Amino acid sequence: MARGRRRALSAALAAALLLGGFTAPGAQAYSxxxxxxxPFQEYTAQDYADALWNLETTTYIRSLDRETEGDCEVYTYTVEHPLETESTRTYVHISDEDGWWCSGSDGDDLREEFDEKDEEDSSFYHGRPYENVNQRVPYYGTWADVNGNGVNSRTEIHARDLGNSSFTVSGTYYDHYSGQRVNIGDTETHGEHMIPVGHTWPEMQHRPREDRVAYYNDPMNLTTTIGWINREKGGHTPTEWMPSNEEAHCAYGMTWIHIANKHEVSLFSRDIDYLRDLLMDCLDEAIGSGGSLDGQRSSDLDWQDLPPAGADEISEESGGGPREHYSPQDYADAIWNLENHVRIRSVEREEEGDCDVQTFSVTPPRGGITTTYARVISPDNDYCSGDDGDELREELDEQAEEDYFHHGSPLAGKRRDFFGYWQMGEELNTRHEVLARDLREVEWNSTESGVRGGSFHDPYTGDSEPYSGAGTVIDHILPVEHAWIEFEHRSEEDREAFYNDPTNLLATTEESAEDKGADAPRNWMPEHTDFHCRYAMAWTHTAVKHEISLFISDIRQLRQTLYTCLSEESEGADTLSDTRRSELDWASLPPG
Known part of the structure; x- marks a missing residue:
């Protein structure tokens, strides 16, 4: 199965379609x-959907910064909640350049400084470097009998993997990492933690001992493997190491998400991105093999949270543009489309003489042909004149004769030429239609062909504002400048449809519009946080409806915001509302 590309099933499927309840496995003595x-069991489509939901909503995100301080290295781990519902935690330790205890005056001074901060700040933790067995046994203990059957967990998982009828350790086992059968008496054999002890150390060393013992002996994180494979894997994470046996990838990815979620261990964002892609593939494969999201779940998976069930029907409900309230179903639809239909944009910029060549690459989210948009610009992002500019444009014109390559130019000064003016409707042009929609106590001109007064709630600031003619602007939420890269090469009809789309337009003050400018979500979100959900919805919907690519950093920002909105809107509900806003024109809806 191809990895690293998005497939037709996404994490939003979990939000949109889940059914049924969930019972966490209880402690029991295995007879x-x-x-x-x-952990290497056959998971259902529902299990993969649950995992993707928890990856987005409850799995903590880790980042690492390393700085040299004298003879020591300071490792700083920052841990954040994915929906930003908790305060950020910081874990710090000091080591030498080889990762061991840093002695000497530099180490002593730093430890004293961090000890003081640890006492003052409840979200700051000063710990020790992980020195393998020197910390493993004192902190995690040895293999324990955690369920009271008189057998330690290492023996339990070996007997399980050997397929024995009793807790004896002899015979052959299937090594899931290598895909080969192994006689346990012929090779060095290990009980292997799929999420390694070293990865959990920054957080686990500050937890109660019973938490560490529970993690260390959790059979859903343990497998039997050959010693040299265990050493090769070491403390690597999924972006650094995966089993050579590709058939084990889905279960391995499931285990990383499940154990991180169950034991509240943070993951690096690069691994979260990788695991998301991996489990989307696994979910797609499970659905393609006849599986369905029918509430059938493995009883061995103990998730922090499960998404609400999905709606069975679509009902019509007219709305009032991007200011109006969205249902949980709308947010689930938006996440689905963000993952499956929004094309991914990247950019490179190279200096060529007195000019720069800016090259945008646009790739479908599930893989496919990349389209290139190139333009020659000045260092100030305007038209670049002179011999260098002429020669570069001639060169790009020749390349533009090839398929999937477009030579364009900066938008400056050509907005009206390409996008036109506000279109005229039956009675009003687009500007006045939006004003009539967004303003309260509307005052009309003498011919009732335009708005001349009223007040409005500025969604960007949360303030109430009077209508002030030219001081009240109609803002494109997804800016014209962002859409220009692709729309320069589309028809006039397409450009006018985007420019006049009321679902991407709202009334705001000139000051608010200038503050936002052409910024994308990664750089700018409204000051008024109550509008974040609807702002993210508008960006996603417009990108999908008008086939506008987004940078991956913006997709991540929108994904996080929409998952937060979905969680808040569906809190306490067993099912998603069966209401969808009728004016939302998605490329597709999650399968029901």
């Missing part, structure tokens, strides 16, 4: 090896 939970 035979076949009762020991096995």
């Amino acid at each position: 035979s090896p076949d009762q020991v939970p096995n």
Whole structure:
């Protein structure tokens, strides 16, 4: 199965379609090896959907910064909640350049400084470097009998993987990492933690011992493997190491998400991105093999949270533009389309003489042909004149004769030429239609062909504002400048449809519009936080409806915002509302 490309099933499927309840597995004394939970089991489509939901909504995000301070290295781990509902935690330790205890005056001074901060700040933790067995046994203990059957967990998982009828360690086992059968008596054999102990150390060293013991002996994180494979894997994360046996990838990815979620261990954002792509593939494969999101879940998976069930029907409900309230179903639809239909944009810029060549690459989210948009610009992002500009444009014109390559130019000064003016409707042009929609106590001119007074709630600031003619502007939420890269090469009809789309337009003050400018969500979100959900919805909907690519950093910002909105809107509900806004024109809806 191809990895690293998006497939037709996404994390939003979990939000849109889940059914049924969930019972967490209780502690029990295993009387035979076949009762020991096995991470390499056959998971259902529902399991993959649950995992994707929890990856986005409850799995903590880790980042690492390393700085040299004298003879020591300071490692700073920052841990954030994915929906930003909790305060950020910081974990710090000091080591030498080889990762061991840093002695000497530099180490002593730094430890004293961090100890003081640890006492003063409840979200700051000063710890020790991980020195393998020197910390493993004192902090995590040895293999324990955690369920009271008189057998330690290492023996349990070996007997489980050997397929024995009793807790004996002899015979052959299937090594999921390599895909080969192994006689346990012929090779060095390890009980392997799929999320390694070293990865959990920054957080676990500050937790109660019972938490560390529970993680260390959790059979859903343990597998039997060959010693040299365990050493090769070491403390690597999924972006650094995956089993050579590709058939094990889905279960391996599921385990990383499940154990991180269950034991509240943070993951690096690069691994979250990788695991998201991986499990989308796994979910797609499960659906393609006849699976469905029918509420059938593995009883061995213990998630922090489950998404609400999905709606069975679509009902019509007229709305009032991007200011109006959206239902949980709308947010689920938006996430689905963000993952499956929004094309991904990247950009490079190279200096060529007195000019710069700016090259945008646009790729479909599930893989496919990349389209290139190139233009020659000045260092100030305007038209670049002179011999250098002429020669570069001639060169790009020749390349533009090829398929999927477009030579364009900066938008400056050509907005009206390409996008035109506000279109005329039955009675009003687009500007006045939006004003009539957004203003309260509207005052009309003498011919009732335009708005001349009223007041409005500025969604960007949350303030009430009077209508002030030219001081009240109609803002494109997804800016014209962002859309220009692709729309320069589209028809006049397409450009006018985008420019006059009321679902991407709202009334705001000139000051608010200038503050936003042409910024994308990664750089600018409204000051008025109550509008964030609807702002993210408008960006996503417009990008999907008008086939406008977004930078991956903006997709991440929108994904996080929409998941937060979905979680808040569906809190306490067993099902999603069966209402969808009728004016939302999505490329597709999650399968029902």
